[in-house]
Amino acid sequence: MDPATPLFAIAVAAELSGMHPQTLRQYDRMGLVRPKRTSGKSRRYSMKDVVQLREIAALGAEGVSLEGIRRILDLENQVGQLTERVRELEVALADELLNRPGRRVFAADESGAVVSLRTGERIRRPNQVVVWRPLSGADRGRV
Known part of the structure; x- marks a missing residue:
């Protein structure tokens, strides 16, 4: 089942989210949750909507304002x-x-x-050989 499928009437969504149906209506008007509408204009909430309502409740319990939650x-x-x-x-x-x-x-x-x-192409790198040998004691004085 798709979590975005609108299944629940407002009373069921309110019970699943632990909120009053009037609170769900208010959140719908504010745009916090956007349930789908039936042809008769009644709200249908999905499981995703219910999870979002629970998140709203948790944020509200932590003291976040409704505008902050939005x-x-x-x-x-x-x-x-x-x-x-x-x-x-x-x-x-x-x-x-x-x-x-x-x-x-x-x-x-x-x-x-x-x-x-x-x-298949390779970068060309210099292939010069540099010989190094330590300077002997006699050579050090000439440098």
């Missing part, structure tokens, strides 16, 4: 939507990277800058 719920909903959008974009990006012919590879050049390479 703002918290709006931000939580926004975070949920953005999280879902990020997941969608991650999946789309992964699909694009896997299915794109001639994918690009990135590497760092000798200065540390990022350079784009074609698949």
Whole structure:
């Protein structure tokens, strides 16, 4: 069962949330909870709505004002939507990277800058040999 399916009449939702039906009506008018409406305009609450009503009650018990609760719920909903959008974009990006012919590879050049390479191409690195030997005591005086 989908938690967003509107199932409960206001009396049942009030009982499940531990609130008075008039409180649910007030929260609906304020936009704290938005139950669906039947063709006869009666409210139908989902399990998601009931969970949100319980969260409202918990925040109210902690002393948060109704306006503060509204703002918290709006931000939580926004975070949920953005999280879902990020997941969608991650999946789309992964699909694009896997299915794109001639994918690009990135590497760092000798200065540390990022350079784009074609698949199979390697970055050219200096291959000079530097010989080092410690200076002897006689050589140290000449330097």
